[in-house]
Structure formats: C-alpha cells, structure tokens
Amino acid sequence: MVTGITRFDMADDAAGGTRRPFSRAVRAGDFVFVSGQVPAVDGEIIVGGIVEKAERHFRDHPPARSTVQSALMVDAKVGLDVIGYKPE
Numbered sequence: 001m002v003t004g005i006t007r008f009d010m011a012d013d014a015a016g017g018t019r020r021p022f023s024r025a026v027r028a029g030d031f032v033f034v035s036g037q038v039p040a041v042d043g044e045i046i047v048g049g050i051v052e053k054a055e056r057h058f059r060d061h062p063p064a065r066s067t068v069q070s071a072l073m074v075d076a077k078v079g080l081d082v083i084g085y086k087p088e
Contacts (some may be wrong), residue, residue, distance in 0.1 A: 004028075004029075005026060005027070005028045006026070006027040007023035007025075007026050008023055008024055008025040008026070008027070022035070022036070024036075024037070025049075030085055030087045030088065031083060031084065031085055031086075032082075032083070032084040032085075032086055032087060033082070033083055033084075034080070034081065034082040034083075034084070035078075035081045035082075036077035036079055036081070037079065037080040037081075037082070038074060038078065038079055038080070039053035039054075039056050039076060039077075039078055040076070043076065045074055045076050049077065050077050050078055053076070053077055053078045056079055063082075066081075
C-alpha cells in the first residue's frame with residue numbers, strides 16, 4: 001500500500017537553483033522511479049560511445065531491457081529510466 005509520494009531534487013545547482021518541471025526521482029511506498037538520467041560525473045558528460053557509457057552503469061548488474069529512441073538535451077548517447085524496489 002502506498003503511504004505517500006516523495007519527490008527528490010526538483011531544484012539543484014545544475015539548474016542554477018531554479019525549480020525544474022520534473023523530479024530527478026520519486027518514491028512511492030517501496031518503489032523508486034528515476035527518469036532521464038544521463039552518464040555524467042560531476043555534471044560533465046562521460047566521453048565515449050554507448051558502450052563506455054552503459055558500462056559505467058551496468059558493469060556488474062545488467063538490467064532487463066527496454067529500448068526506445070529519444071532526442072536528448074545533451075550529447076549523452078544514453079538516457080536511463082529505472083524502477084527500483086527498496087523496502088523501508
């Protein structure tokens with residue numbers, strides 16, 4: 001049963017402290033939803049192709065696969081959406 005919804009990081013330094021029209025993550029009960037994450041370190045996009053960028057996230061635990069094509073705001077080559085289960 002969902003007891004509440006928590007939204008994370010709607011405004012941050014990368015946006016100049018401006019409130020964004022989306023959340024970086026949302027927790028609903030024991031589920032966590034993350035959308036639109038790109039391969040970056042300290043705000044800089046990782047250099048390289050899709051293989052280098054995907055390996056940074058999935059080296060040890062490859063995900064179930066869902067494939068879509070979407071234009072990204074930056075030249076990131078890869079964007080991630082994640083649904084996780086994390087009981088409190």
